Amino acid sequence: MTNPAIPADIGIIVLAAGAARRFGADKRQARLGNGQTLLEATLDSVPRAFTRRILVLRPGDEALADVFAGEWRICIANNPEAGMANSLASGINLARDWAGTLIALADMPYIAQQTFTTLQSALGDHDIVIPTCQGKRGNPVGFRQAYFAEIGRLTGDRGARSLLDSYASVCVEIETGDPGILRDIDTPAGLAGTT
Numbered sequence: 001m002t003n004p005a006i007p008a009d010i011g012i013i014v015l016a017a018g019a020a021r022r023f024g025a026d027k028r029q030a031r032l033g034n035g036q037t038l039l040e041a042t043l044d045s046v047p048r049a050f051t052r053r054i055l056v057l058r059p060g061d062e063a064l065a066d067v068f069a070g071e072w073r074i075c076i077a078n079n080p081e082a083g084m085a086n087s088l089a090s091g092i093n094l095a096r097d098w099a100g101t102l103i104a105l106a107d108m109p110y111i112a113q114q115t116f117t118t119l120q121s122a123l124g125d126h127d128i129v130i131p132t133c134q135g136k137r138g139n140p141v142g143f144r145q146a147y148f149a150e151i152g153r154l155t156g157d158r159g160a161r162s163l164l165d166s167y168a169s170v171c172v173e174i175e176t177g178d179p180g181i182l183r184d185i186d187t188p189a190g191l192a193g194t195t
């Protein structure tokens with residue numbers, strides 16, 4: 001039975017099509033201390049309350065897609081080398097009938113499940129939601145469907161960040177107390193818990 005406070009038509013898109021140049025290898029397959037790959041840990045942190053879920057991968061990721069296709073709708077970005085915005089546009093195109101979505105990054109495995117559900121619920125009432133921890137903005141960020149078309153036209157490597165500036169008046173910050181929203185893994189040192 002679903003929780004009536006959680007809007008089922010609010011989904012999540014996880015962007016996992018980046019080249020990870022700073023990491024020096026495919027960081028999605030790098031192992032954390034618990035033995036999981038980085039991508040496994042990130043996807044496992046997404047609560048079951050998200051029944052609509054899209055995982056954006058890159059061309060050539062067919063084997064990886066097979067691993068997660070049971071629980072995620074797989075989207076292959078059409079030109080991920082063009083930047084994060086291309087991957088995001090590819091994913092948002094498959095979510096056109098959703099009321100809203102959180103946009104998450106595959107290299108952020110430490111976000112608390114409660115943070116995801118808090119943001120999912122908040123997006124039922126607000127146009128754009130941004131998690132914060134001690135006043136610092138983090139990820140994932142949520143958008144209502146009204147912004148999907150504009151997200152689909154973005155270019156470059158800034159993702160949807162430019163929309164937060166354009167629509168600052170409707171952005172709602174949600175204090176989560178969750179340092180995981182600020183912690184991404186860009187280098188092998190990050191896997192060991194160092195920055």
